[in-house]
Amino acid sequence: MTGHGLIPQAVAPHATRGRQHDEPSSAESPFELDRRRILNCMAFRRLMHKTQVFVSDGGDHFRTRLTHTLEVASQAERLARLLSINDRLAGAIALAHDLGHPPFGHAGEVELAALMSDHGGFEHNMQSLRVVDYLEHPYPDFRGLNLTFELCESLVKHQTRYDRPERSGPADARLQSLRQGGPSPPLEGQVANLADAIAYTLHDIEDGIGEGALDETILRGSRLWCAAWQQVCEGSSSRPLLAVRRPVLDALAARLSEDAAEASRARIAASKATDVDSVRRHPQELIGFSDSVRADVDELQDLLLKRVYRNHRVVRMDSKARRLIREVFQAYLAEPQLLPERFFARVAEQGPHRVICDYVAGMTDRFCQREHKRLFAPFSFD
Secondary structure (H helix, E strand, O other): OOOOOOOOOOOOOOOOOOOOOOOOOOOOOOHHHHHHHHOOHHHHHHHHHOOEEEEEEEOOOOOHHHHHHHHHHHHHHHHHHHHOHHHHHHHHHHHHOOOOOOOHHHHHHHHHHOOOOOOOOOOOHHHHHHHHHOOOOOOOOOOOOOOOOHHHHHHHHOOEEOOOOOHHHOOOHHHHHHOOOOOOHHHHHHHHHHHHHHHHHHHHHHHHHHHHHHHHHHHHHHHHHHHHHHHEEEEEEOOOOOHHHHHHHHHHHHHHHHHHHHHHHHHHHHHHHOHHHHHHHHHOOOOOOOOOHHHHHHHHHHHHHHHHHOHHHHHHHHHHHHHHHHHHHHHHHHHHHHHHHHHOHHHHOOOHHHHHHHHHHHOOOOHHHHHHHHHHHOOOOO
16 A cells, blocks of 8 residues: 555556646645536536436436436446545546537437548547547636546546547547557546446446336346345345335445456456556556456346347437437538637638537537527528
8 A cells, every 4th residue: 555545556646647738736636626627617517418328308317428427436436445546536537538428329429420530530538538628718828627647548548348439540649648658547547447337337227227128027137137136135026126226226336346346456466567657558457347247247238238228219319319410510511600609710720520520519419409400490590
């Protein structure tokens, strides 16, 4: 353990490589400042009205991109504490990890990636970096939020089953600087990666149950679910699913966190990594489940893919959302003057595709719908 009660491979509370722009030093940890800036930025607030899986106007109880983000932060901090690494940095990374996500969930990302395929590409992790480096502009002396190297590095190295930032196209000087230390993020960034997978796996079960896409018979196809169910419902198997879903999910979360902590400790020890830089240089991430639990998680995620992500309501929403985004994007492309002035002013320097992509990616679901109506409704001229 270090003097901060953290293992030597962790990022110490004040051990940052710095920020892009110099600022006065403070006794407060730089990662606390990161956290506060993320929580106060407009992109974070807009997550409230961005789809996670089920569109929010289908019910008040489905997750949004904001509630997903808060659950990821909670899972990341929990696992970081189990591993004795920097939980405040891990939580801050989690809070920022989806700031660049477009409206309408992964359907929005798929459509923007297609529209930008010949113009630099689009990938929401890279867009999250663009948000915190450039698009947010709350301070007069510099663009962006001027977050720490460690947090920005973790954004561009964020990977889960559905996140592949390396597909975003060629790296510019900023990306190269963030990646030059090695292929892996610090342990805190790796914890945020795993916390993302834990959070969406668990909350998509609950949302799937609420939507009617999952029931007891379907969930019995998961070894993880069955084990947690037996732990919670032993001796009282007659309890209805809706009455016990939360305690079962809590038991499942505990099992996944404890397994990940135990397996990760073993990997860290076997890696011979002695500090943060040697973690960065390690060719594989050191935070993860044991092989047996990884197989069980894959089984559960496959079940979610078949029963939830390919649910007819999700497929219908995805199709409609892609068409909506495509039509709005193409309308701006045909007439860039339709953009707000502050965006149109950047077109000559950055090109219409990138500027339009920035604008559309920042939209909430409902703003995108309203903008489509403004652009195309024949009897509306506002």
